[in-house]
Amino acid sequence: MKKHSSLLLALFVLLSPFGVLAQDSPRTFSLQQSIDYALQNRVNLKVNRNEEEIGKAKVGEIRAMGLPQINANAEVGNNFIQQKTLFDPSSFGTASQLDPFVITPEQLASGQPIVLSPTYSQPEPQPSGGLQAISFVQPYNGGLTITGSQLLFDGSYLIGLKAAKTYTELSRKTTAQSEIEVAEQVSKAYYSVLVNRERMELLLQNMVRLDTLLKQTQVMFDNGVAEKLDVDRLRVSFNNLNVEKQKTERLLMLSEHLLKFQMGMNQNEQLVLTDKLSEVEVDVEKGNRNNFNYSNRIEYSLLETQRDLALLDLRNKRSGYLPKLYLNGRYGYIGVGRTFSDIMHIRAGRDNTTDRNYFDFGYVGVQLQVPIFDGLLKHYQIQQSKLTLENTKIGFEGLKQSIDLQLEQSSTDLTNSLDVLTSQRENLELAEEIARVAKIKFQEGVGSNLEVVTAETDLRQAQTNYYAAMYDALIAKVNLDKATGTLLTK
Template sequence: MNKLFRSPLLLAAALAGAAPQVALAQNAPSAMPQAPVQGPMSLSLQQAVTYAVQNKSSLLATRLGEATAAAKVGEIKSAGLPQVNVAATLSNNFKLQKSLVDVGSFSGGMTSSTTLTAADINAAQNGQTVSLGTVFTPAEPVPPTAIAFGLQYAGNASASVSQLLFDGSYLIGLKAAKVYTELAKKQTQQAEIDVAEQVSKAYYSTLVARSRLSLLSRNVQRLDTVLSQTDKTYKAGFAEKLDVDRLRVQRNNLVVERQKAERLTELSLGLLKFQMGLSQAQGIILTDSLGAAVVDAGSLRQRLSVADFTNGGGVAGQAPVPNAPALGTGNTAAQNRLDQQNALSGGQGSMARGAINYNNRIEFSTLETQQALAGLDLRNRQAGAYPRLVLTGAYGFLGSSNQLGELFAFRGPDSRNSAGLLNQNWFGFGNVGLSLNVPVFDGFRRKYLVQQSKLQQQTIEKGFETLRQSIDLQDAQSRTTLINALDVLDNQKANLDLATDVARVTRIKFNAGVGSNLEVITAETDLRTAQTNYYGAIYDVLVAKVDRDKATGELYSQVKK
């Protein structure tokens, strides 16, 4: 019974990619795709998470634990049902056990004899009836005699039944069964949330890696165009060979970078398949776009109570160069810093204050279930002082014989031998009764068990406060990380816009003959750096958003929408 109460409590990201407009968009829910025998699977983020929840081996193992808990509950409930047993034994008593018996005590220590006198003889001869007298005299002492009881072969067949009528621990166990099952389900929910987090991050990593690979391919094509034009200009005598060589070196470096991006994309894709529990040989097509996955910065800032509409519109609403607003506008940079400091220290902004619901966190709900189990464990150990009442009954047959074949003759009470004498060799027996067990004194064992349960309850109560503080810290950290990631994304988008414009103007000047080749190479290098930083910022925002949703307990529900 006590086992019921002893269940225990609980890639490197691809940086850089293409520069789509930032917009928040959720794909409409769609049916879970079935893995084809041949051909790739089309997967949205929601479908990828759903597939992982249904097929990942670690989750399947967790669900087996849930099924095991249900079976354990059934085991406990079975103790209250009738217990029926059938037994049969056959024994060969090749050496019968003997017992010492004082046979002299059977006659009371006396021996009897009959006296016959001459008068008695004469009377008998005359046809008279003679009554002979009995004389008792002390018997000679006889030592105890060893006597063997039973026959060589013996058999026994019986059926017994028992029914538990009252047991305090059993009644408490029935109440704990439902709570115990709930605990197993919540542990499964925790595993599902972890899988949703892993799949989401791997999915975003693959999207960013593919976008960066696509952008690098376009950069190679653009550089090939510049190289071709420069080579023609060199052949016409209007450019130096050094300009062509510099561009060729730049192109070779870009090709190598693209090859690295291809391998990183494959690695990201392999990680996603692993997190989904999908075979590495299975092809997949990601249907979500990076533009739909990137979070709208302005909307998030409003939700995080640090809205700044002058420079917080995300990529879609980003001004060319962010300008610090004047103090006193209500959404100042100083207010931004204050909100971030409040978040880091555990404080909340005005809109977010009081928004935390601890019950959204599965860890909090799991601890509540463990607390309920601890209370039932305490009641179970206190119930150990109650009596235990069991109804019992049995019926069977017992037989014996000096020959094995005779034992299986199964002769009943009406069986007689050739001489007409009873020769029964099997005899029935039966009984019914009540068994009452009243614990009186167990050496204070139950007292210390109850004390342990009370201390366990106090430990769980202290755990609630620790968990609340941990959730508060995670909430503050996720808010700050997300705010910082959004700020970095805005700045990197501004840098990307500037680098793109500089590269465009530099190419125009070079084609017009008023700019140098070195300026073009420098501008292209700065552009690629800006692109890499921008997509690194995109991925940081996506990961921070996943961490934020997990901290607030909304990750799994957000993904399923």
């Protein structure tokens, strides 16, 4: 019973989704799918895309400087040492005194209105005690203020907005440049795997053919038709071919690991390449200069953006001579009190005219800042910006010359590689025919075993040369596509 339960449990695990996931099923990729996968999973591209988002955030940061800036401030404090000032009471003089007056009985008895005309006299000045220290500050004060400002005009701000957008464009193009480099690396690694796999298949076919010939020769030796030397020569050739197969297996494994790395794939995953070498088109006409545009190269486009940034930087430095205009406003309350509870007990408002301890205030105004002299700071900054812009313009000539050289070199390399590939293909076909004829002659007894071994050795060398030429042609194709700016198009 336990045995049946274990079998059912094992079957359930295999059929469950977890069991399916546990089996490392290989994933199929064409060259374009490999490039698309790499564009989504390469770590450095993720970093570049984050830099793009940082550039977009910088645009918002600069735009925020031109929007209203509003702040609120609340404060309560204790003047534990009250500020004092010196005061001279004599500077205000002495108060006038009302002179005495008398109402007579006759005036009262007359029944007529009595008109009083008070008179004042200045008393004799009394000697003062000199300067006295007094304070006009209450022990506690508090305040609540709302301030606002609006930038009305600033030449640097307007240019800064344009520069921020151009900087975002520069970040995007930098990411595009990294994507082209990734596409180049993935393409070369992909072709390397294709070549090594096809070479591996051909080596296996060679081993099967040589193993069959070795067994046939062994039978001939056992029957006294062949010599032991013939068997030994074929065995040495078979062993050499086996060593070459092992080396190719390790090289194939290494090329697959490299492809996974370039794609940003986990090394433990299995992948199957769907493209075939026979389907790869290699066209020399892509290097035609008549249809080439320098703007197709991302390096040229990047330099154009850098030139725009340098020009905006120069305009920004020049705008430093322009005035700046701000609209400012403030509104708030300031209060005083003798104790903390008094200052926290807010008494204000238009209806309170007797015991107010908080009084409001308001201000609105326009501020104009006019630069007059800065020690020639902006003058030297403008000189630096002019030279930076000039260097950027000079860079176009150097870049064009470099692109022209890359086009000529990559086109020449591809042409030479295709010529070599054609020659090596013919050599391979001849070597295969020679090996086939040598084998037949040996089996018919009209050829020597040494001739067979030599033909097999020449065949392996021809195969090695052919696949090396094929790989060189594919790499030259990738280099030409990159030189013409057509390696990665979206």
